[in-house]
Amino acid sequence: MAHLSSQQACDVCPIRTRAVCAHCETDELAELEGIKYYRSFEAGQVIVWAGDQMDFVGSVVSGMAGLTQQLEDGRTQMVGLLLPSDFLGRPGRRVAAYTVTATSEIVLCCFRRKPFEALLAQSPHLSGRLLEMTLDELDAARDWLLLLGRKSAREKIASLLVILARREAALSRQRPKGRFAIALPLTREAMADYLGLTLETVSRQINALNREGVITLEGKRRVIIPDFEALVLESGDDSDGGLPA
């Protein structure tokens, strides 16, 4: 079951500078501290079911989760990736629109929904940051549309690895370059659901990239990228990821 972690101070928080609270002043932070609590989940646990009442919103502190949508016959598509600093939940909406599942161990910093909404209405620092993050997510979703609509299986896998590498690097305010190692905090099936593929195709393509030396598998959940630029080339788009140089 979900597990209530002990309180931590915001000023030592690893996502302090990137999360929804990033622009908050000391007094606003104090307000947030008052309505926050931590929860952790094991890999595979469902955090929220689509259609459930949701009495909190929050930020991912560590680990990873996926937003998932389903057709009645069971076909599943992951429609969002929640990585550290990403925001979970929609203020103003009582009922969850998507099922949220932990794909790895995860720690959330949760805010009670009602008081958070009140704070949001008062604080331009908070609402401005949320708008910015939502626009970023929309851009990410649009990149994902291009991936799902037009990329080959091999390009999809390469793109996913590029995204994970960029996100991992961003946490330490870097950009990936040359040799780079990343964790794969998802099963083959979760990757398939994210990429619009079957798990067999995911497995085959990952192993193909491994055989050809584009990546080096280290166990099943860890990947060495010997040459990041070469991987980007395999992903189909040679954009630089949009980070300021």
Next chain:
Amino acid sequence: MAHLSSQQACDVCPIRTRAVCAHCETDELAELEGIKYYRSFEAGQVIVWAGDQMDFVGSVVSGMAGLTQQLEDGRTQMVGLLLPSDFLGRPGRRVAAYTVTATSEIVLCCFRRKPFEALLAQSPHLSGRLLEMTLDELDAARDWLLLLGRKSAREKIASLLVILARREAALSRQRPKGRFAIALPLTREAMADYLGLTLETVSRQINALNREGVITLEGKRRVIIPDFEALVLESGDDSDGGLPA
């Protein structure tokens, strides 16, 4: 070329209650009136090129446009549909991220970017509505991810028709039911780019739905839906579209 239309008063505007200005008070509207101007484009014209400097944001008053992304080898994916009341542009961003193309004749209500941003910072009515609209667009993009990742060509076409019908009905504050007629303000190629298909497949599937009586083609750009619920069934998901009953 783009054509500057004459000024119109906000209180007779057809999108007054749904656009970014929906929650504004009279004084805020007056400010907006001061920085707004109309532009119209013909079907097929490019409104903004990705990478171009963009000195305005704005709302679609009538007609339709598409946001488009491309891989270097030319593969194209539409990543957003702009219908009446939808917002164009990202406040805080100087450079357009996507190419915007009119897929039909279109009229835009444009605001100069700088003064709009200033207004946005002052007016919670404006910024709140923009956040709400951005969240709605994110939800729509996520539905689109499910469509691109997991639906068959036939389901994709049916889904597009359902969306167009819902949007058309929403403008007159209705929901589609029973017999319903809609315009197709896009070419087969634009539909293909939106659905992640080829134009040949789009043509075949539309004509198959026509032969089977799920839809009735009236010319090439107009469709009668004899039974809306039957079409929804073909689209794969039987959600009700999320509108309040």
Next chain:
DNA sequence: GGCATGTGTTGATCTGCATCAAGGTAGGAA
């Protein structure tokens, strides 16, 4: 130990949609 369960790999075969190719139709210009 033996067994069940979750996860990942690999092979054989099938199929939905892409690709390649040829025509058809409507509207505008000359």
Next chain:
DNA sequence: TTCCTACCTTGATGCAGATCAACACATGCC
């Protein structure tokens, strides 16, 4: 009128990735 151009349709063929199936390996439980 005729031609041109954009847009759409229809047919034949090929292939990337799905599907079906078997097995490998690790972990935890009895």
